[in-house]
Amino acid sequence: MNQTTRTIGVLHTGAFLTSNFNELFAEILPDYAVANVVDESLIQRTIEAGHLTARTRRRVAQHLFCLEDLGVEALLVTCSSIGPAVDATRPMLEVPALRVDAAMAARAVSIGPRIGVLATLETTLAPTATMIREQATAVGADVTVDERVCEGAYEAVKSGDVERHDLIVSQGLEDLASKVDVVVLSQASMARSAELLESLGNLPPILTSPRLGVEALRDLLTEAP
Template sequence: MKAKTLGLIHTSATLVPVFQNLCTQYLPDVKVFNIVDDSLIKDVIARNELTKLTSRRVVDYVGSAEAAGADFILVTCSSIGAAIEAAAELTGVPVLRVDQPMADLAVKTGKRIGVIATLPTTLGPTSDLVKRRAILAGKEIELTSKLCDGAFEALMSGNAAQHDEMVAKALIELSAVVDVIVLAQASMSRVVDGLSEEQKRIPILASPALAIQHIADLLK
């Protein structure tokens, strides 16, 4: 039986080792290749929106991954979610946005769902996705979105400690008013590891592992 191939499309090179480790753990028999272009997310941040031109480039990358032999394609950036969904309609193999399995689990887990991000360009698309997946599941939810304003800038300027402190504070505050928290960006998941069990009194969901586990289930 021919080995399956997974194509990963990233907007940050820092995510390559993260997903490589997850693929080694959950998809040991699957071939994996990466396409990386950080200009996609830089354009979204600079323009504060996902433009038609950037969307078209995302669609092109998904098409390139299919042409390269991918049996399944995962796009690991939440900010370009709308373009990923458009690409899925034009592609002959399954295409998944990284935050969909996380959104589905959040909807199953509780009614009061919190979404947290350090970028407004990610907060909006992830919040919208959670709402739509809830409608699809036929479940009423109460959504609370929280932006850690300034945390992303701190991280980009090399002040990881300030970023982590701001995100941790926001997570603790949000956990008091919701049943489950969704991390809109994979970069925030390491902050969760630093919280005490008392501070993590509700489920806090991160997208990378959930997405790879979902693909592993589908490819069985």
Template sequence: MTTIVVVHTGPVTVQPLKDQFNQQLPDVRMINIVDDSLLNDVRAAGHLTPEVTARLYTYMANAQAMGADYILNACSSVGEAVDVVRGMVRTPIMKIDETMAEEASRLGSRIGVVATVKTTLEPTVRLIRKKAQEAAREIAVVERVAEAAFEALLAGDTGRHDEILRQTILELAETVDVIVLAQVSMARLVPSLGTTRVPVLSSPQSGVAALREALSRAH
């Protein structure tokens, strides 16, 4: 049986990705490794640290030892650590947000990026710029951080979290060509937005779809 190990930096990404695996890869064995100190440490430092990168390497080396066919990194805040770890483990590693970043740079030249955590916003913006550069596209990025939404989520007030984010997204949609939701935890909001003026991209569906395609090519 195909085994995918997903590395999470908090519990909020587990269920959205389980749902996508059930829909898109129902016959795959999914193993979740969750360490919520990773995101906490990145937030406390304000950036990715060597210590977080070292721990991420340990988890991904363990994933390789578990016989993983692929490793999926579920958090954009530590996405740049994956670039380091890729050279240190044999098992292929995919980032949940890589396909989304490519799609955003294809869809428009003015890209809005929404996050509730600043440490996720910055690496997501850098990834989008990198993908646009690879595709030789000129883009402008408009950033929005809804920190109050993240605080509401930590306090268990999902209703307030959703309302703050919804307002942020709808306001931003008036000034850009496409919107990127920088965190997996924001994806569940998309159905409740209704018809938006511009496309709103989230990473769970496209990230797992890219994984499914990679697996089909490998077999």
């Protein structure tokens, strides 16, 4: 890597996410190169165990240390399910490490007290809901979080059936919409559904993490001395 290149390190748990994030980086942080690491075993093992294991936490930390050693200026982790491992590793890093869903959680708390969370994986619900509650506590807001899993949607998008994924997510959203002030689509893989869902009309704001996460990284780098 050219020593003069300003670089961001990005950790993904799905190869299908890299192109979407590369496009966002090209638009929002065009002066930075991107070093992508993809490790699908991180999410596979989390799904199998039903929670974030100690071994997976160590692997997340190892990936972040390796990216830091490349000389990156900041790190972004695009999978919400492994977010707590980022929090645990951050004190040992010398560069900022952001969870992609952090900015989305903060935005949701600023919109209203009734927050709906849609996920396509059970393992994503707890980290996202916990982050929202932590953001609310930090600003002194009283919120309720309504959590829903869109069963079968993750399997559909992994197999390439994006139409079925979007149908399942839209059904979950319609069921939740009248009960909340804002809906959070907790996984980056759900972001492509947002425009379709908004076309349904009469819905609360729908938040997705990729753009908000990259914009938060831009703001952090802009503020850095």
